[in-house]
Amino acid sequence: MNDQLANLDPADGDLAYELDRAHVFHSWSAQGALKPLVIAGGAGCEVWDYAGTRYLDFSSQLVNTNIGHQHPAVVDAIKKQADILTTIAPATANLARGEAAKRILARAGSHFGKVFFTNGGADANENAIRMARLTTGRDKVLSAYRSYHGNTGAAIVATGDWRRVPNEYSRGHAHFFGPFAYRSDFWSETPEQETERALHHLERVVVSEGAASIAAILLETVPGTAGVLVPPPGYLQGVRELCDKYGIVLIFDEVMCGFGRTGEWFAWQGFGVTPDLITFAKGVNSGYVPIGGVVISESIANAFEDQVFPGGLTYSGHPLAAASVVAALDAMESEGIVENAKSIGAEHLGPGLAALAEKHPLIGEVRGLGVFWALDLVDDPETRQPISAGLMGALKTALVSRGLLPFVADNRIHVVPPCIVTPDEVAKALAIYDEAFTEVESTL
Structure with missing residues (x-):
């Protein structure tokens, strides 16, 4: 991984972005507003861009990289x-x-x-x-x-x-x-x-x-x-x-x-x-x-x-x-990867997300199992009114700026890391979620 990061050329990232915007038609999108993140490589639960910025991938892309990147x-x-x-x-x-x-x-x-x-x-x-x-x-x-x-x-x-x-x-x-x-x-x-x-x-x-x-x-x-x-x-x-x-x-x-x-x-x-x-x-x-x-x-x-x-x-x-x-x-x-997913959910991810919900009123419900979880985000825990698209955008920006790739859908953040995720990576992600929610809630 270190060799890959050392050999990155930011000019390649610029070229990748230019080619994408000039020639690639994206799914489920109005094309003119897109600003796609450019990814140069990945390993395990991380990906990185051409500037060497590393991201913890808690989206598993489209919830598919169960075995992680580049196994x-x-x-x-x-x-x-x-x-x-x-x-x-x-x-x-x-x-x-x-x-x-x-x-x-x-x-x-x-x-x-x-x-x-x-x-x-x-x-x-x-x-x-x-x-x-x-x-x-x-x-x-x-x-x-x-x-x-x-x-x-x-x-x-x-x-x-x-x-x-x-x-x-x-x-x-x-x-x-x-x-x-x-x-x-x-x-x-x-x-x-x-x-x-x-x-x-x-x-x-x-x-x-x-x-x-x-x-x-x-x-x-x-x-x-x-x-x-x-x-x-x-x-x-x-x-x-x-x-x-x-x-x-x-x-x-x-x-x-x-x-x-x-x-x-x-x-x-x-x-x-x-x-x-x-x-x-x-x-x-x-x-x-x-x-x-x-x-x-x-x-x-x-x-x-x-x-x-x-x-x-x-x-x-x-x-x-x-x-x-x-x-x-x-x-x-x-490698016991399925068993790891089960234990991570029961012992680390589930309890950690529940603790976040106790701390942050935006989190109305935590649900899931294994490495398949969602945070249902609400304006009011009593009415369960979903939060706005603007707040969702702010949360996504806060997460990405701290080095975590989220899976965002409607009023939810889906917490879906690869099945190989470690307790230390879960702890790091939970700290990032905590910081992002704290930042966004301070503006309300």
């Missing part, structure tokens, strides 16, 4: 695979692809039989929806309003937030409200009430939409971008029971919450509920090479033994990506 085993595996075979069509058999699927299935358990590889999370959800429709002979897909499933045809329409509205070109989608006790849509006073009422609402939607027309319920096991909404006790079990009652395929979207993020290999394993299909991406190889996929139950996989599956991608199971999956999962196993 040497994963980088080496990509290099070695490049020397062997850089690319091959998905119709062939490839050793790296097979080894990657074997490892993913080993983590998912015996209920699952095959893996269909995609380029990322959005097309994983597209293909899971396709599998559900084909195997049920039904068309409709139910998903939650507080959700994000990707920016492609069916995935964006399955999404519940504002990004769906200008993109509603896909057919057969309906939405429902999932549980969120802090801002309950059901006037609940306890987690038990929230579960009971949310499940009642969901069954009413199922019946009203026509149960015999519904192919799938698509849920983020723990909704991420919507606010790290840990489901209350019994909710996921209740959804599973409704799916079984009405013959509906249950899809858990684990693109963000899978592969260590919640302190489990898959988030659903912490709730004791098994889906029919699992979608994944991000943490499976920390995004070192684009890849995603669908983990398919034995029964659904068997449905395509004689029936053609009408889907495919040129880069499905790309060898470089598959090799990075093998190395990432092996490293996560041998």
